[in-house]
Structures are given as C-alpha cells and as structure tokens.
Amino acid sequence: MSRLVVVGGGVAGIAAALRGIDAGCAVTLVEARSRLGGAAGSFRRGDLTVDTGQHVILRCYSTYRRLLARLGVADAVPVQERLGFPVLHPARRPVWLRRSSVPWLPAPAHLLPVVLGHRLLAPAARLRVLGTALALRALDPEDPRLDGCSFGAWLRHRGESDRSIEALWGLLTLAALNAQVDDASLALAVRVFRTGLLDGVDGGDIGVPTRPLGQLHHDAAHRALRRGGANVRLRAKVSGLHRVGDRWRVETPDEVVDADGVVVAVPHAQAARLLHDLPVPACAQWARLGSSPIVNVHVVYDRPVTELPFAAVVGSPVQWVFDRTAVAGARAGRQYLAVSLSAADRYLQARTGELRHVFLPALAALFPRAAGARVEDFFVTREPCATFRQAPGTRRLRPPPATGLPGLALAGAWAGTGWPDTLEGAARSGEAAADHLIQHTLHRSSNPVEAT
Numbered sequence: 001m002s003r004l005v006v007v008g009g010g011v012a013g014i015a016a017a018l019r020g021i022d023a024g025c026a027v028t029l030v031e032a033r034s035r036l037g038g039a040a041g042s043f044r045r046g047d048l049t050v051d052t053g054q055h056v057i058l059r060c061y062s063t064y065r066r067l068l069a070r071l072g073v074a075d076a077v078p079v080q081e082r083l084g085f086p087v088l089h090p091a092r093r094p095v096w097l098r099r100s101s102v103p104w105l106p107a108p109a110h111l112l113p114v115v116l117g118h119r120l121l122a123p124a125a126r127l128r129v130l131g132t133a134l135a136l137r138a139l140d141p142e143d144p145r146l147d148g149c150s151f152g153a154w155l156r157h158r159g160e161s162d163r164s165i166e167a168l169w170g171l172l173t174l175a176a177l178n179a180q181v182d183d184a185s186l187a188l189a190v191r192v193f194r195t196g197l198l199d200g201v202d203g204g205d206i207g208v209p210t211r212p213l214g215q216l217h218h219d220a221a222h223r224a225l226r227r228g229g230a231n232v233r234l235r236a237k238v239s240g241l242h243r244v245g246d247r248w249r250v251e252t253p254d255e256v257v258d259a260d261g262v263v264v265a266v267p268h269a270q271a272a273r274l275l276h277d278l279p280v281p282a283c284a285q286w287a288r289l290g291s292s293p294i295v296n297v298h299v300v301y302d303r304p305v306t307e308l309p310f311a312a313v314v315g316s317p318v319q320w321v322f323d324r325t326a327v328a329g330a331r332a333g334r335q336y337l338a339v340s341l342s343a344a345d346r347y348l349q350a351r352t353g354e355l356r357h358v359f360l361p362a363l364a365a366l367f368p369r370a371a372g373a374r375v376e377d378f379f380v381t382r383e384p385c386a387t388f389r390q391a392p393g394t395r396r397l398r399p400p401p402a403t404g405l406p407g408l409a410l411a412g413a414w415a416g417t418g419w420p421d422t423l424e425g426a427a428r429s430g431e432a433a434a435d436h437l438i439q440h441t442l443h444r445s446s447n448p449v450e451a452t
C-alpha cells in the first residue's frame with residue numbers, strides 16, 4: 001500500500017487526503033494547528049462560537065459542495081433557491097437584487113431583474129451594465145492576455161462609472177476576489193462573473209453556513225478522515241521535507257514520517273519556505289503573490305436590530321453584514337451581527353476602539369433599532385493573509401500540482417486552479433494534487449479501490 005503524506009489540514013489538505021484514501025493509500029495528514037480547517041475555522045468566545053471570518057459559497061462551488069456531502073454536512077450550507085440579496089444604503093430605500101423566477105429564461109437573461117431593478121443606478125447606467133455583462137461573457141478566462149489587465153481599467157474602458165462600480169461591480173468583486181476592481185485580475189473577474197452569474201442560471205445562488213465552520217472543516221472532516229483510516233497529526237508543524245532514494249521524509253519536531261508521495265497544501269509563503277532547498281521551479285517567485293487581508297467586525301446587541309439574514313451595503317464603510325445569532329449560539333433575545341470587510345488594508349492596523357467609532361454609527365444608520373440597542377460585545381478578527389492578492393499578473397505565478405519532482409505535488413487555494421482563492425479553489429487544488437500523485441507515482445505501489 002502506498003503511503004501518502006498531506007502537509008496542511010485546510011480544505012485543500014482535507015480534499016487531498018480523502019482522495020488518497022479513496023485511491024487505497026495509507027494517508028497521514030500533518031497539521032501545525034490544534035484543529036483542521038485552516039483559514040476556515042472557528043473559535044470560542046464566551047457563549048459564542050465565532051468563525052475566523054464569515055464565509056459564503058455559491059451553487060457553482062461543485063467540488064467544495066461534493067466535499068461537504070462526503071463529510072456528511074451538505075445540509076449545513078443550504079443554498080438559496082434563487083439568487084437574491086438586499087443592497088442597503090444609509091440614506092436610500094433598500095434595493096432587492098434577485099434573478100428572474102421565470103424558469104425558461106436562459107442565461108444571462110435571468111439577470112435582467114437584477115440589473116434593471118437596481119434603483120441605486122440611473123436607468124442609462126443599468127443599460128450600460130447589461131452591455132458590459134455581455135462583453136464580459138464573451139471573454140475567455142483562460143486567455144493569458146486577460147490576466148495582464150486590471151478589471152477596473154477594463155470596466156472604465158467600457159464606460160462604467162464610479163457609481164456603477166461602487167454599487168454593483170465592486171460590491172461583487174470585493175466579496176469574490178477580496179480586491180478592489182482596480183487591483184483585480186481581469187482573468188479572475190471573468191472566471192467569477194462567468195461561472196457564477198453569466199454562463200448559467202443558478203451558479204450564483206448563495207449559500208451561507210448555518211453551522212460554525214469548525215463543525216464542518218474540523219469535526220466532520222476529522223471524523224471522515226479517521227473513518228477512512230487516515231492518521232491525523234495535529235499540532236505537528238512540518239519543518240523539513242527531504243528526498244531519500246525514491247521516497248520522501250517528512251519531518252516534524254516530534255517525528256519523521258516516510259512517504260511514497262507528499263502533497264504540500266500550505267499557504268504559498270510557508271510552501272516556499274518548506275521547499276526552498278528543493279529544485280521546485282519558480283518557488284522563489286511565489287512571494288510575489290502577496291496577501292490581502294479580511295477584517296470582520298463583530299457586534300452583539302441586547303436585542304434584535306434587523307430581520308435580514310445578510311445584506312450588501314453601499315454608501316457606508318460596511319460592505320457586507322451577516323446575522324450570526326443562531327449559527328454562533330448567541331443567548332436568547334440577543335442579536336449578533338458580523339460585518340465582513342474585504343481588501344481591508346486600511347482597517348488591519350486600526351485599534352478596536354477606532355473601529356467601534358466607525359462601525360457602530362454606520363450600523364445604526366442602516367438599522368435604526370441599533371441606535372437604541374445596548375452593545376453587549378464588540379470585537380474584531382483580523383486575517384492579514386486571508387487570500388493571495390488576486391491582482392493582474394498573478395496567473396503565471398500560480399503553480400500547477402506537478403512540481404517536476406517525482407512524488408511531490410502542490411495544493412492550496414493559491415495554486416494554479418484558474419479559480420480565485422476560495423473554498424472551491426482549495427477543494428479543487430487538493431483533489432488535483434492527489435490525483436496527480438495517484439496517476440504518476442502512487443499507483444505503482446498501491447492497490448487502488450473504487451471511490452465510494
């Protein structure tokens with residue numbers, strides 16, 4: 001039986017390990033932290049179970065959703081039947097953006113109500129958005145030239161105004177690419193808008209977890225891995241990786257694990273450090289992928305202040321806001337809101353007190369009941385390296401699963417999947433890396449069994 005070691009227990013590592021189990025390998029997963037899930041986990045704060053950051057998925061996240069089903073928790077991330085969300089403005093009436101309910105309307109006509117009903121835009125701007133959407137749909141995300149362009153420059157060249165960018169294009173780009181439009185790769189924007197919104201009718205329907213991420217990516221993943229016979233090593237940071245004959249030696253401070261194949265599924269900075277003595281092509285270039293932060297501002301009120309489960313916001317420092325009351329287990333009568341701030345460089349270093357002065361009034365301007373409510377808890381979570389910086393020119397820096405070294409493959413949402421740095425990109429990369437090893441290295445010594 002071949003031995004596969006997976007380094008890193010985020011979604012990419014979990015997906016790789018399960019793939020190895022399905023191929024009949026003896027799998028060891030080695031994770032530095034005390035829990036699985038990586039960037040998508042949870043922690044306790046008093047009565048609350050707090051996610052490291054609010055996550056949402058889309059119906060088009062097919063690999064990640066299959067992974068959830070494999071973990072037995074598909075029901076924990078229900079996807080809405082029809083894309084729809086409110087856009088709030090502190091001084092204007094909310095606008096509901098919903099795709100068409102007419103079942104026979106083909107894509108992208110299903111988005112007509114979203115664009116034509118967007119009252120925060122002037123009628124002429126809505127028509128222009130339609131033309132831009134059609135032009136975007138005609139672009140190929142695999143065209144390498146697109147990655148050299150910024151999405152913002154392309155939108156402005158099309159005549160999109162600052163207002164359209166703020167109230168529509170930018171709102172979606174922040175959520176999907178953790179970047180402002182001017183800092184986003186056109187190729188990645190095309191991937192997101194085409195796959196999520198323009199190519200099919202239902203790809204952009206939104207799924208919001210109804211359970212803490214730790215229950216999905218740690219509890220359920222740990223159970224599934226153990227059930228499949230994997231050896232899960234937590235609090236085990238891999239410090240060295242060496243080729244010895246035709247096998248690999250994976251070192252942690254406490255043990256050495258030998259393997260026929262290794263999937264390295266850690267963030268790009270850690271991967272570059274781990275592999276820098278090995279002849280892995282372009283490994284020194286990965287640092288240029290950089291990082292982009294996400295900050296979440298968490299507020300617990302002593303009473304409900306809104307009925308909305310989540311909303312996008314324009315004309316305010318709030319970008320997206322989510323009701324976390326039930327998922328976090330907040331005490332009866334309270335309401336727990338999380339404000340998710342993408343591309344949050346300007347907030348990363350700000351003190352909690354400063355953010356309180358910005359966000360409590362901003363929330364009160366959106367939800368008048370918040371003005372009269374008592375704030376029982378206010379805290380901030382900061383993820384400085386939430387994603388790589390999904391900027392123009394990053395495509396060629398993202399490596400494929402194959403490293404050129406037999407038995408060593410790369411995974412991680414930063415790797416070259418063509419997808420943005422998301423749960424879907426992570427799941428795809430993990431499966432692709434394991435598949436590469438199974439096909440090229442592990443099949444020689446393993447006795448593959450059919451995936452269940």
Ligand SMILES: Cc1cc2nc3c(=O)[nH]c(=O)nc-3n(C[C@H](O)[C@H](O)[C@H](O)COP(=O)(O)OP(=O)(O)OC[C@H]3O[C@@H](n4cnc5c(N)ncnc54)[C@H](O)[C@@H]3O)c2cc1C
Pocket residue numbers: 007008009010011012013030031032033036037038039040052053054055056057236237238239265266267270274294295383385386387411412413414421422423424425426
């Ligand atoms: C606040 C926030 C909000 C987000 N929102 C969304 C969203 O709404 N939708 C979405 O799709 N995506 C979102 N993302 C992105 C998504 O979480 C990531 O793309 C995905 O989780 C990355 O998974 P990964 O397995 O590639 O990497 P990671 O999750 O970073 O996992 C890597 C693992 O490797 C471990 N590790 C590192 N070095 C070593 C070592 N030497 N030895 C052993 N283990 C090691 C780490 O501890 C970690 O557990 C968000 C991310 C953040 C931070």
